[in-house]
Amino acid sequence: MTAGSPGPVDDSDDKGGLRAALGGLTTRGRSFLAAGVAAAVCAFVLGQGDLLRVGLLLAVLPLVCVTVLYRTRYRVVGSRRLSPSRVPAGAEARVHLHMDNVSRLHTGLLMLQDRVPYVLGPRPRFVLDRVEPGGVREVSYRVRSDLRGRYPLGPLQLQLSDPFGMCELTRSFSAYDTLVVVPRTEPLPPLRLAGEASGYGDGRQRSLALAGEDDIIPRGYRHGDDLRRVHWRSTARHGELMVRREEQPQRAGCTVLLDTRRIAYQGGGPGSAFEWAVSGAASALVHMLERGFAVRLLTDEGSAAPGGDTDGFPGSIHESAESAGLMMDALAVVGHSDGGGLSRAHDVLRGGDEGLLVAFFGDLDEEQAAVAARMRQRSRGAVAFVLDSGDWTRDGRTAAPAVGSERLRLLREAGWTALPVPPGAELARLWQQAGQEGPGVRSSAAGTTTGFSGGRS
Template identity: 65%
Template sequence: MSGTPGAPGQGAGGAQGTRRGSLRAALGGLTTRGRSFLAAGLAAVVCAYALGQQELLRVGALLAVLPLVCVLVLHRTRYRVAAYRRLSPARVPARSEARVRLRIENVSRLPTGLLMLQDRVPYVLGPRPRFMLDRIEPGGRREVSYRVRSDMRGRYPLGPLQLRLTDPFGMCELTSSFSTYDTLTVVPPTETLPAGRTAGETSGLGEGRSRAPALAGDDDVIPRGYRHGDDLRRVHWRSTARYGELMVRREEQPQQPRCTVLLDTRRTAYPGAGPDSPFEWAVAGAASVCLHLLERGYSVRLLTDTGAAAPGPDGGGFSADRAGIADTANTAGLLLETLAVVAHSERPDLSGAWEMLRGGAAGREGLLVAFLGGLDEEQTLAVARMRQRAGRAVAFLAAPGPPEAAGPGGTSAGLGSGGAADPGADGPLRALSEAGWTALPGGPGISVAALWQEAGRTGGAGRE
């Protein structure tokens, strides 16, 4: 038998077993039954010599030789098995299932024996799947599948696949491991937010102005180099003659709306842990808002209390235009993968986020959406100062329980279902509202979509 499957096979997630293991490793693969037969056989041989019983000697020799023969046969068996794993999908929301498909191919000229497969799976995804495969003919293949599910977001390795080969009598069992593994990304669950117009949203054209000569005159034209596909009617001949290369007039540059989503990750700001904790609610809310704004054409920047911007290049926002793609699927995937692994920080304050905002990345025309944990008086003042760096600011404070949603200043908005708002959040809500924020209490059990709609209504947003 081959020992440890090693070199990757053809295709993603594939590996083949081709190298022969040592005889000592094969002897170590004796099962409890094999060891019992060997011990019983040796004991019978010793007793046969002591008692002079030839019949007992024959029985003892048979019991002792049988497991050794099985070990030798398995050790000498040359097999080449390729294994492939496919995840569907490779990125799945928390509390949703993903299917893992395994394909085993016998690429040798000899049939295999009884094969047992076991895929290594983290305990949070469920028990380790085990499969029993009967004889696989030369060139044959078998396919099996199993499901995994996690209540907690994160990135989880699947594999490597372990292959066990046994003899028909169950005397010996040899285990080999493939070298490849795959990664399942469990992203935070998201909600579809209402399509109502957000306050502070521009029409998309901003204050851009046409630079055509008919409006500004030839002296005000700022040309650029010709690019493949440009309309030849936009060629600016005076600049072409001046620079010695083909130049075209710039078109009106639309001003893309910007948004900064701030996620408070301080460990001291969130009580409890687990999938139903306030922190997980805040992460899921931030993911929902990011996806919603990306679909509406915003340039989205994700900040945490550490000041780290993700994912965008050079700390900038991320949008379909920046990514250079026709839709926002890949951009949304990058944001979700970033939020899938975000963890608590040990910082005591929000100074890192304030430094990023004060640096000028978020202008007055931008939208600031913050998902915050518990705030003391000092941190409340720090968040209130952030309002100066945005044209509109919306804050959602995660409470330990399912509070009844409230409007700015802690007044009831009628969005919750049972339970009262956290009394400790009334002070920060009132202070943020006085500073110009649209502040609403949230938490586990509260719909982010309902809070978003309420934020647009209380912020004076019109409906589209």
Template identity: 60%
Template sequence: MSPPHPAGTGGGAGEDDRGPLRAAFGGLTTRGRSFLAAGGAAAVCAYVLGQPDLLRVGALLAALPLLCVLVLHGTRSRVTAARSVTPARVSAGDETRVHLRVDNVARIPSGLLMLQDRVPYVLGPRPRFMLDRIEPGGRREVTYRVRSEQRGRYPLGPLQLRLADPFGMVELSRSFTSFDVMTVLPRIEPLPPVRLGGDANGHGEGRQRALAVSGDDDIIPRDYRHGDDLRRVHWRSTAHRGSLMVRREEQPLKARCTVLLDTRRNGYVSSGPDSAFERAVSGAASAVFHLMAQGYEVRLVTDTGLLVPGPESQAGDTTELTALIMETLAVIGHSAGTSLSDARAALRSGDCGLLLGFLGTVSEEDAAELDGLRQRANGAVGFVASGQLPPEAETERLRSLTLAGWAALPLVPGVPLGQSWQQAALELAARDVGAR
């Protein structure tokens, strides 16, 4: 949940250069202008006919809209608003609740309030509310819901406020300036709890050292911390440094996985929520979410060379890293690239672990690049967008990817990713058995 965010506190954004009071008179409705005209006409008739009572009627008719202008002008800048969004991040198809709070900080009651919050077209029609007058120091709260079938980042606001007096003489508008952001993440598909591989050989800190045949001279110790077992004290380093040093604990490395997402525009023939590209993005998001939950160390790479988390990023916990990758996938779009060479360059250093590719159309040149990527991985699975080429051509593309050492599976519209995921696990297991 995002905290209540002020939707605006200063003067209205729609006031013109003539000054706020003169601009307020521009808010007179047809009824208000008619009352002013009738009052003026009554005053003229009273002067011509010499009827003082008619002058009093004219003054009353003209005073009513003028009084309404002054009252609404005094309360418009004293009405504040705040907005909260719960939750601020949702998966495609899920709802977000938006809570609006309007406060009257003036010493006089407000008039009738009409609220309208600006939302993008894909989130539905603009929500509108009518609020009765708010007493001095009073508050009104309203809630509306929005949802989107399309991933992305959408602004909510700014809030527009229209005040009207009970007599319908004046309507004044005010537009606040602030807005909140709702992030719609890609749709996540549940995947079966099968392990595809990606286990790293070696150990974490223990990979930095090896026990020497003659003893433990190669151990890299660290400073003693409160609570460390004294049996792990490394006395030789302690005598050398003059402070307690202990042997490092050997920690196994996490299983690693690299998810490759092909975003090239020429790799996909359609667009929209049900397009092959959106299925690829959803598949990548599902794989990241599933593998993170299984304890994998996951990173995302695209054909443009974008790497998330990047090499300069500081390691965070699983929740933070998952959110980082998911938010990247929420806003990712097509690239103008034509090859996968930038992705290969981004992964040039280090082991890819398990390599999962969510790919568009794969050419022979792409297969050569993917072969180079596969050589730095413990296993490679390619989910290739299906339904974009004639069946014979798609079969040939899958075969070229298989010859490059990948387990190639079609990403068929309407078929759950979980079925292909289980098939990938079987193919990788069969490859491991064959390699032995």
């Protein structure tokens, strides 16, 4: 048999193929072979010719099945398609398997099996009856995971058996696919946060290039640019295709900071404080991208998600769409860092023009709270959602301890709009509260509020 994905692969010339085929004898085939050998030995000892013929028949039948199955030239091509290939945690994706018999013979009974990680569900198995020459069979199954991550699917295995059930041969396809399970996102209300600069959707700021051929600022050609915008003089000067940058949108920037320090979180699982912070960061970046902001994702280690320029911000709307997928892919696999501080993230935030800063912090001691407070000086506006992981690991919803109130006070005095996140809080309600509260003195009066209040009207 020949199997392939997407093209057929022929392994019939393998010297160990026949031995592997003998190893594919089923329990029935081994029983027939053992009974035949035993009958032949008894016939030789007792001198019974008829018993010898029965023994030879029992022994030869499974061997004939092995030889016929091994010599059969089935050429089957298989492929896999994910719909969709990126899903939020808890959502289902459907996997479509396509089998095509490209040989001139009918296939026997086929068993199709795909390898999937245990977190996605049981291993799917399908039985396909005889497939005619040129025939196509399509089957599908569903996968679901409550845990974010990247999960490989495959390789696909095809099992062929003879009509008597004496032998089974298994062939594996070479290709596999990857299912990306991203964090859950929550729709957020379109509010204007404290200190937020204007961006697309809130008064678009555009700067047109000065008129005249000499005042045009060219840039490198990108896929999809209109060829009518090619600036030939600059192309000849730089030796590469350049286009006119006729319009330079001044997009408001937003940095989403995710605290991933291992010492800042306790517990694990889908309902843990860390998973809430990851989901909150995903919801915030998706929301700000939908509002037209240039968004970058930053962690406590100072690393930005791929997809932006040297500053980590995407340069255009088209790049924002691409970077959104890259940032969600990064959040799908983000884990705890071994670092103990936020100084690297503080160094990445350059002074004065960082736009809006939305941070999701875990436990903050006095030193790290001071570092976080200094980040406010390097952004136009800052909103912090602070999680007390110790409170999340306890049963019931309890008030934040004194140390939590103290770190919130330090952030608010520095100009942050800082909100505590109790267990099971809804980010949409906290987001609404952050939009109604102001930084500094105004937010300090809200020190006794919880994440479930809608804020002051």
